[in-house]
Amino acid sequence: MNDIATPALPTVDARIYPRGGLDVLSREEVARLRDASAGGMHELLRRCALAVLTTGSTSDDPRAARELYPDFDIQVQQQDRGVRLDLSNAPSMAFVDGQIIRGVAELLNAVVRDLIYTSVELAPEYADELNTSAGVSDAVFRLLRNARVLQPGDPNLVVCWGGHSINRDEYMYTKEVGYQLGLRGLDICTGCGPGAMKGPMKGATIAHAKQRHRRPRYIGITEPGIIAAESPNPIVNHLVIMPDIEKRLESFVRLGHGIIVFPGGVGTAEEILYLLGILLREQNEHLPFPLILTGPAGSAPYFERIDQFLRLTLGDAATQRYRIVVGDPPEVARQMADGIHRVRQYRIEQKDSFYFNWSLDVPLQFQQPFVPTHEAMAALDLHHGRKPHELAADLRRAFSGIVAGNVKEEGMRRVEEFGPYQIHGDPDMMQALDALLRAFVEQRRMKISGEYRPCYEIVA
Structure with missing residues (x-):
């Protein structure tokens, strides 16, 4: 018996000319967006661009869009008149009669704007500034100001x-x-x-x-x-x-x-x-x-x-x-x-x-990025006797790790490779946490569709 092939989804090739703060980019900025090497920005640009081109999708699987549109690509081209975005095999749902939907185009512009500004704002020369609370808040301010909100x-x-x-x-x-x-x-x-x-x-x-x-x-x-x-x-x-x-x-x-x-x-x-x-x-x-x-x-x-x-x-x-x-x-x-x-x-x-x-x-402690490795999740200090804001910071990290294991590709990959995260703490606190998480699962608050497989284990 032959397998029935999944019909290919309709796609579009298009050229987009961004406006509103993206009329011009430097050669270095364009080079960063086109860099497909390890650590380069092109893959991140491709993922984020595909997300906005599938605006309105009801999936919460980060891999779903890439599986539906495996040949999608975006290239940033610099021209005398400004910047051009070349889309190949883009989802047709983002277009009407061959023209990209205006709101989708604005979101696509925002992707390019924020990724390139972040690459500059968080460059290595700013590392010392980002080690202080005021420095991080200043960076947040500048990122929001650049986004014009x-x-x-x-x-x-x-x-x-x-x-x-x-x-x-x-x-x-x-x-x-x-x-x-x-x-x-x-x-x-x-x-x-x-x-x-x-x-x-x-x-x-x-x-x-x-x-x-x-x-x-x-x-x-x-x-x-x-x-x-x-x-x-x-x-x-x-x-x-x-x-x-x-x-x-x-x-x-x-x-x-x-x-x-x-x-x-x-x-x-x-x-x-x-x-x-x-x-x-x-x-x-x-x-x-x-x-x-x-x-x-x-x-x-x-x-x-x-x-x-x-x-x-x-x-x-x-x-x-x-x-x-x-x-x-x-x-x-x-x-x-x-x-x-x-x-x-x-x-x-x-x-x-x-x-x-x-x-x-x-x-x-509320500003420093938390990377939810298995070691970091197991090391969270979830015990009574701490100042409320300090305990809240670690509880927040515990939930952040579970979010990563549920919907973020890197977190999902870690769980697939090393098994569920283990979360330790005082017995009554772990019992309450376990009950809360079980309720989320029973009420189908973890995933939009499909059976949920826990990415965590509660250890008293």
Whole structure:
């Protein structure tokens, strides 16, 4: 019996002429983007470009797009008139009647812009600067400024976190919250992918149209290890690719004026722990930062479990930094709008900018990139008796490692080669962590499709 061959997906060859900050590149910058050697940028450019050309994909497997389009390539050409991007065997879904969709072209431009700027900004000569907390924050500022998302004006940017794999009721709820935020003139920033990252933006588009909100911002912040697994959703109109997860997280908390957390999995838990770890520091004790955990009525048990885990690990003080609102989108939007008003008054009193939260103290342990090797995961200090922000930093790394094992190609490769990560800690903490992760698996919050195979083992 002969195997039935999978029909080839339609592809397009095209030439794209970037605009908006990419009219010219130096010869050295072009050479970096074309470098296909070990350590060169061409493969990274190819992966990120393919991700945006498959914008709207529902897969969360970083290898899926490359398997569907194995012959895709992108080349950067320098011309007298500027820069040209040559695409070969590109997904036809990014084109209409032979012309690339304008929004997709803008995202493709953002890929080239951010990758080349990062290669310069994080070059070896800046290594000493990146060993200090202030130096990392300055680098984050420059990366965001280069992406043109730092805009003076009244605070109105709400960061929305939540899972890429959520059920239909939860997705519709995120849309309704986004709608209520949009009616109040608030813009949206998410991790740019599907699920809870897409819903608030989709809801806000209708409200912004009703309110005649001019130039709405739908900012998506990602990083190279995530974008291949979570292609940008079609509503994102400002894409920013940060060099690593830590700078991505700092971008959220420096750029946003408040944060809403919808149901999610390990990535969402990582984000919550990151923010609470920072807010629990004495230096940030009096800094207003509205944080609301919300979902439909059916998600109440999810937030109860999250709340219990945070109380056990970080203490009751952590729970004072967030509110849980279930099943009431208008109330979520009202509380967020009120919270952002308090942020505005505080920034005026502190003479801090509206577009970048300089007053927030982010320690170096939250900024240094964590590479989730098996040795690093096993060495995490998950025990009681530590300062809450220090424990939060290591808990955040544990969840970050699981994210890598779930959806990042390098992490998946490590798990395939060496087996699941082992996570050690105090028995009660490990029991609570195991219960939380098991709940994520049972609720299908780990993967969009297919059976989930744990990339971790909990060891008390």
